[in-house]
Amino acid sequence: MKYVLWFLMIGIFFVLDAAEIPKKAIDAYHAGEYLKAKKILKNAAHKGNIKAQVNLGFMYEYGKGIKQEFDKALYWYKKAAKKGDHKAQYNIGYMYEHGRGVKQDYNKALIWYKKAAKKKDINAYYNIATIYYKGDGVEQDYKKALLWYEKAAKSGDAQAQFNLGYMYEQGQGVIQDYAKALEWYRQAAEKNYVAAYYNTGTIYYQGKDGLQDYSKAAYWYQKAAQKGDPKAQYNLGLMFLKGQGVKANKIMAFQYWMESAKRSNEDAQHALDKLCKESPWACK
DSSP, X not given: OOOOOXXXXXXXXXXXXXXXXXXXXXXXXXXXXXXXXXXXXXHHHHTTOHHHHHHHHHHHHHTSSSOOOHHHHHHHHHHHHHTTOHHHHHHHHHHHHHTSSSOOOHHHHHHHHHHHHHTTOHHHHHHHHHHHHHTSSSOOOHHHHHHHHHHHHHTTOHHHHHHHHHHHHHTSSSOOOHHHHHHHHHHHHTTTOHHHHHHHHHHHHHOGGGTOOHXXXXXXXXXXXXXXXXXXXXXXXXXXXXXXXXXXXXXXXXXXXXHHHHTTOHHHHHHHHHHHHHOGGGGO
16 A cells, blocks of 8 residues: 655745645754644644644654654544545545554545545555455455556556556456556556566567567566566576577576576576586586
8 A cells, every 4th residue: 555755745835824834844844853843833733724734644643753643643634634635635544544543444444545536646546446456344346446546547656557457467357458458567667667577578578469579578577687576587588598589698598597596586596507507608
Protein backbone atom coordinates (compact mmCIF):
# COMPACT_ATOMS: atom_id res chain seq x y z
CA MET A 1 0.00 0.00 0.00
CA LYS A 2 1.08 3.52 -0.59
CA TYR A 3 1.42 6.16 2.06
CA VAL A 4 2.22 9.68 1.01
CA LEU A 5 3.95 12.10 3.34
CA TRP A 6 1.99 15.26 2.89
CA PHE A 7 3.74 17.36 5.54
CA LEU A 8 4.24 20.99 4.58
CA MET A 9 4.47 20.10 0.90
CA ILE A 10 8.20 20.89 0.91
CA GLY A 11 7.72 24.59 1.45
CA ILE A 12 5.51 25.20 -1.57
CA PHE A 13 2.93 27.19 0.36
CA PHE A 14 4.03 30.60 1.53
CA VAL A 15 0.81 32.65 1.38
CA LEU A 16 -0.44 33.67 4.79
CA ASP A 17 -4.16 33.36 4.20
CA ALA A 18 -6.72 30.93 5.59
CA ALA A 19 -6.24 28.52 2.70
CA GLU A 20 -2.49 28.02 3.14
CA ILE A 21 0.06 26.86 5.69
CA PRO A 22 1.66 29.76 7.62
CA LYS A 23 5.20 30.30 6.37
CA LYS A 24 6.48 30.46 9.95
CA ALA A 25 5.33 26.86 10.46
CA ILE A 26 7.19 25.76 7.33
CA ASP A 27 10.36 27.55 8.42
CA ALA A 28 10.16 26.12 11.95
CA TYR A 29 9.55 22.58 10.68
CA HIS A 30 12.50 22.63 8.29
CA ALA A 31 14.69 24.12 11.02
CA GLY A 32 13.83 21.16 13.24
CA GLU A 33 11.84 23.36 15.62
CA TYR A 34 8.94 20.93 15.74
CA LEU A 35 7.24 22.21 18.88
CA LYS A 36 7.20 25.71 17.43
CA ALA A 37 5.82 24.37 14.14
CA LYS A 38 3.16 22.44 16.04
CA LYS A 39 2.12 25.54 18.00
CA ILE A 40 1.77 27.65 14.83
CA LEU A 41 -0.09 24.88 12.99
CA LYS A 42 -2.40 24.26 15.93
CA ASN A 43 -3.31 27.94 16.14
CA ALA A 44 -4.04 28.02 12.39
CA ALA A 45 -5.91 24.69 12.57
CA HIS A 46 -8.25 26.01 15.27
CA LYS A 47 -9.01 28.94 12.96
CA GLY A 48 -10.08 26.55 10.23
CA ASN A 49 -6.92 26.35 8.11
CA ILE A 50 -7.43 23.03 6.32
CA LYS A 51 -3.81 22.43 5.33
CA ALA A 52 -2.68 23.20 8.86
CA GLN A 53 -5.19 20.62 10.13
CA VAL A 54 -3.83 17.96 7.76
CA ASN A 55 -0.22 18.65 8.63
CA LEU A 56 -0.90 18.84 12.34
CA GLY A 57 -2.56 15.45 11.98
CA PHE A 58 0.56 14.17 10.29
CA MET A 59 2.79 15.40 13.12
CA TYR A 60 0.62 13.61 15.65
CA GLU A 61 0.35 10.43 13.59
CA TYR A 62 4.09 10.05 13.11
CA GLY A 63 5.33 11.72 16.28
CA LYS A 64 7.46 14.04 14.19
CA GLY A 65 9.25 15.99 16.93
CA ILE A 66 6.26 15.58 19.23
CA LYS A 67 4.54 12.76 21.11
CA GLN A 68 2.84 10.31 18.77
CA GLU A 69 -0.91 10.44 19.38
CA PHE A 70 -3.12 8.63 16.88
CA ASP A 71 -6.36 9.90 18.39
CA LYS A 72 -5.30 13.52 17.86
CA ALA A 73 -4.08 12.70 14.35
CA LEU A 74 -7.47 11.23 13.50
CA TYR A 75 -9.24 14.20 15.08
CA TRP A 76 -7.44 16.73 12.88
CA TYR A 77 -7.63 14.60 9.76
CA LYS A 78 -11.39 14.32 10.22
CA LYS A 79 -11.68 18.08 10.67
CA ALA A 80 -10.03 18.59 7.29
CA ALA A 81 -11.77 15.63 5.68
CA LYS A 82 -15.21 17.00 6.51
CA LYS A 83 -14.27 20.09 4.52
CA GLY A 84 -13.43 17.89 1.54
CA ASP A 85 -9.64 17.66 1.81
CA HIS A 86 -8.65 14.54 -0.15
CA LYS A 87 -5.27 14.18 1.56
CA ALA A 88 -6.96 13.99 4.96
CA GLN A 89 -9.52 11.53 3.60
CA TYR A 90 -6.73 9.41 2.19
CA ASN A 91 -4.77 9.43 5.47
CA ILE A 92 -7.86 8.38 7.45
CA GLY A 93 -8.31 5.51 5.01
CA TYR A 94 -4.70 4.51 5.57
CA MET A 95 -5.13 4.57 9.35
CA TYR A 96 -8.15 2.26 9.12
CA GLU A 97 -6.45 -0.02 6.64
CA HIS A 98 -3.40 -0.50 8.86
CA GLY A 99 -5.04 -0.19 12.27
CA ARG A 100 -3.12 2.89 13.29
CA GLY A 101 -4.82 4.03 16.50
CA VAL A 102 -8.10 2.44 15.40
CA LYS A 103 -9.35 -1.11 14.93
CA GLN A 104 -8.25 -2.32 11.53
CA ASP A 105 -11.24 -2.08 9.21
CA TYR A 106 -10.83 -2.50 5.45
CA ASN A 107 -14.40 -1.49 4.73
CA LYS A 108 -13.96 1.82 6.53
CA ALA A 109 -10.64 2.23 4.75
CA LEU A 110 -12.44 1.79 1.43
CA ILE A 111 -15.09 4.35 2.41
CA TRP A 112 -12.44 6.99 3.10
CA TYR A 113 -10.27 6.06 0.12
CA LYS A 114 -13.30 6.36 -2.14
CA LYS A 115 -14.03 9.82 -0.75
CA ALA A 116 -10.47 10.80 -1.69
CA ALA A 117 -10.84 9.07 -5.05
CA LYS A 118 -13.79 11.31 -5.89
CA LYS A 119 -11.27 14.16 -5.72
CA LYS A 120 -9.06 12.22 -8.17
CA ASP A 121 -6.51 11.19 -5.56
CA ILE A 122 -4.22 8.81 -7.48
CA ASN A 123 -2.89 7.07 -4.38
CA ALA A 124 -6.45 6.38 -3.26
CA TYR A 125 -7.15 4.77 -6.64
CA TYR A 126 -4.13 2.53 -6.11
CA ASN A 127 -4.95 1.48 -2.56
CA ILE A 128 -8.59 0.72 -3.40
CA ALA A 129 -7.39 -1.48 -6.25
CA THR A 130 -4.93 -3.31 -4.03
CA ILE A 131 -7.52 -4.05 -1.35
CA TYR A 132 -9.79 -5.60 -3.98
CA TYR A 133 -6.87 -7.40 -5.62
CA LYS A 134 -5.69 -9.03 -2.40
CA GLY A 135 -9.15 -9.49 -0.94
CA ASP A 136 -8.08 -7.89 2.33
CA GLY A 137 -11.15 -7.78 4.57
CA VAL A 138 -13.40 -7.78 1.51
CA GLU A 139 -14.29 -10.29 -1.17
CA GLN A 140 -11.47 -10.57 -3.67
CA ASP A 141 -12.56 -8.94 -6.91
CA TYR A 142 -10.10 -8.75 -9.81
CA LYS A 143 -12.53 -6.82 -11.98
CA LYS A 144 -12.85 -4.04 -9.41
CA ALA A 145 -9.10 -4.12 -8.85
CA LEU A 146 -8.55 -3.76 -12.60
CA LEU A 147 -10.94 -0.81 -12.75
CA TRP A 148 -9.18 1.10 -9.98
CA TYR A 149 -5.65 0.22 -11.15
CA GLU A 150 -6.64 1.52 -14.56
CA LYS A 151 -7.73 4.85 -13.03
CA ALA A 152 -4.36 5.15 -11.30
CA ALA A 153 -2.45 3.95 -14.35
CA LYS A 154 -4.13 6.44 -16.66
CA SER A 155 -3.19 9.14 -14.16
CA GLY A 156 0.46 8.18 -14.60
CA ASP A 157 1.11 5.92 -11.60
CA ALA A 158 3.95 3.54 -12.55
CA GLN A 159 3.12 0.90 -9.93
CA ALA A 160 -0.47 0.76 -11.14
CA GLN A 161 0.72 0.52 -14.74
CA PHE A 162 2.93 -2.42 -13.79
CA ASN A 163 0.15 -4.16 -11.87
CA LEU A 164 -2.27 -3.62 -14.74
CA GLY A 165 0.27 -5.15 -17.11
CA TYR A 166 0.57 -8.17 -14.83
CA MET A 167 -3.20 -8.62 -14.68
CA TYR A 168 -3.47 -8.55 -18.48
CA GLU A 169 -0.55 -10.96 -18.75
CA GLN A 170 -2.10 -13.40 -16.28
CA GLY A 171 -5.71 -12.89 -17.35
CA GLN A 172 -6.87 -11.74 -13.92
CA GLY A 173 -10.26 -10.08 -14.12
CA VAL A 174 -9.84 -9.68 -17.87
CA ILE A 175 -9.20 -11.77 -20.97
CA GLN A 176 -5.50 -12.56 -21.20
CA ASP A 177 -3.90 -10.09 -23.58
CA TYR A 178 -0.12 -9.97 -23.98
CA ALA A 179 -0.22 -6.91 -26.22
CA LYS A 180 -2.10 -4.94 -23.54
CA ALA A 181 0.23 -6.30 -20.87
CA LEU A 182 3.19 -5.11 -22.90
CA GLU A 183 1.60 -1.70 -23.40
CA TRP A 184 1.23 -1.16 -19.65
CA TYR A 185 4.62 -2.66 -18.79
CA ARG A 186 6.22 -0.34 -21.32
CA GLN A 187 4.55 2.69 -19.77
CA ALA A 188 5.80 1.69 -16.31
CA ALA A 189 9.26 0.91 -17.69
CA GLU A 190 9.48 4.28 -19.37
CA LYS A 191 8.97 5.80 -15.90
CA ASN A 192 11.96 3.74 -14.72
CA TYR A 193 9.90 1.25 -12.75
CA VAL A 194 12.59 -1.44 -12.54
CA ALA A 195 10.35 -4.52 -12.27
CA ALA A 196 8.73 -3.49 -15.53
CA TYR A 197 12.08 -3.66 -17.32
CA TYR A 198 12.25 -7.40 -16.72
CA ASN A 199 8.63 -8.13 -17.55
CA THR A 200 8.81 -6.07 -20.74
CA GLY A 201 11.92 -7.95 -21.76
CA THR A 202 10.29 -11.30 -21.02
CA ILE A 203 7.23 -10.65 -23.19
CA TYR A 204 9.49 -9.70 -26.07
CA TYR A 205 11.70 -12.73 -25.41
CA GLN A 206 8.93 -15.33 -25.11
CA GLY A 207 7.10 -13.86 -28.09
CA LYS A 208 3.58 -14.86 -27.13
CA ASP A 209 0.88 -13.56 -29.48
CA GLY A 210 3.52 -12.85 -32.11
CA LEU A 211 5.37 -10.25 -30.01
CA GLN A 212 8.80 -11.84 -30.16
CA ASP A 213 11.66 -9.41 -30.66
CA TYR A 214 15.03 -10.51 -29.29
CA SER A 215 16.67 -7.14 -29.82
CA LYS A 216 14.02 -5.39 -27.73
CA ALA A 217 14.16 -8.19 -25.15
CA ALA A 218 17.92 -7.69 -24.83
CA TYR A 219 17.47 -3.92 -24.49
CA TRP A 220 15.02 -4.21 -21.58
CA TYR A 221 16.91 -7.06 -19.92
CA GLN A 222 20.04 -4.94 -20.01
CA LYS A 223 18.22 -2.10 -18.27
CA ALA A 224 17.01 -4.53 -15.58
CA ALA A 225 20.45 -6.14 -15.30
CA GLN A 226 22.08 -2.75 -14.73
CA LYS A 227 19.77 -2.38 -11.73
CA GLY A 228 20.92 -5.72 -10.37
CA ASP A 229 18.05 -7.97 -11.42
CA PRO A 230 19.49 -11.53 -11.26
CA LYS A 231 16.83 -13.05 -13.55
CA ALA A 232 17.55 -10.45 -16.23
CA GLN A 233 21.28 -11.09 -15.85
CA TYR A 234 20.74 -14.81 -16.25
CA ASN A 235 18.54 -14.38 -19.32
CA LEU A 236 21.03 -12.01 -20.90
CA GLY A 237 23.70 -14.65 -20.39
CA LEU A 238 21.55 -17.09 -22.35
CA MET A 239 21.01 -14.56 -25.12
CA PHE A 240 24.73 -13.87 -25.45
CA LEU A 241 25.41 -17.61 -25.45
CA LYS A 242 22.87 -18.23 -28.23
CA GLY A 243 23.29 -14.95 -30.10
CA GLN A 244 19.65 -13.95 -29.66
CA GLY A 245 19.21 -10.24 -30.37
CA VAL A 246 22.91 -9.71 -29.63
CA LYS A 247 26.13 -10.98 -31.14
CA ALA A 248 27.05 -14.37 -29.65
CA ASN A 249 29.70 -13.86 -26.99
CA LYS A 250 30.54 -16.50 -24.36
CA ILE A 251 32.63 -14.05 -22.36
CA MET A 252 29.65 -11.74 -22.00
CA ALA A 253 27.50 -14.75 -21.07
CA PHE A 254 30.04 -15.61 -18.37
CA GLN A 255 30.04 -12.05 -17.01
CA TYR A 256 26.26 -11.80 -16.78
CA TRP A 257 25.97 -15.24 -15.20
CA MET A 258 28.66 -14.34 -12.67
CA GLU A 259 26.68 -11.26 -11.64
CA SER A 260 23.50 -13.31 -11.42
CA ALA A 261 25.18 -16.08 -9.42
CA LYS A 262 26.50 -13.49 -6.95
CA ARG A 263 22.84 -12.75 -6.26
CA SER A 264 22.17 -16.43 -5.49
CA ASN A 265 20.58 -17.38 -8.81
CA GLU A 266 21.02 -21.16 -8.95
CA ASP A 267 20.28 -21.36 -12.67
CA ALA A 268 23.15 -18.98 -13.31
CA GLN A 269 25.49 -21.06 -11.17
CA HIS A 270 24.57 -24.24 -13.08
CA ALA A 271 25.06 -22.38 -16.38
CA LEU A 272 28.48 -21.20 -15.23
CA ASP A 273 29.53 -24.70 -14.26
CA LYS A 274 28.57 -26.03 -17.69
CA LEU A 275 30.11 -23.12 -19.60
CA CYS A 276 33.42 -23.29 -17.75
CA LYS A 277 33.60 -27.04 -18.28
CA GLU A 278 32.90 -26.81 -22.01
CA SER A 279 34.70 -23.52 -22.77
CA PRO A 280 37.17 -22.83 -19.94
CA TRP A 281 38.77 -19.98 -21.92
CA ALA A 282 35.55 -17.96 -21.56
CA CYS A 283 35.73 -18.11 -17.78
CA LYS A 284 39.17 -16.62 -17.29
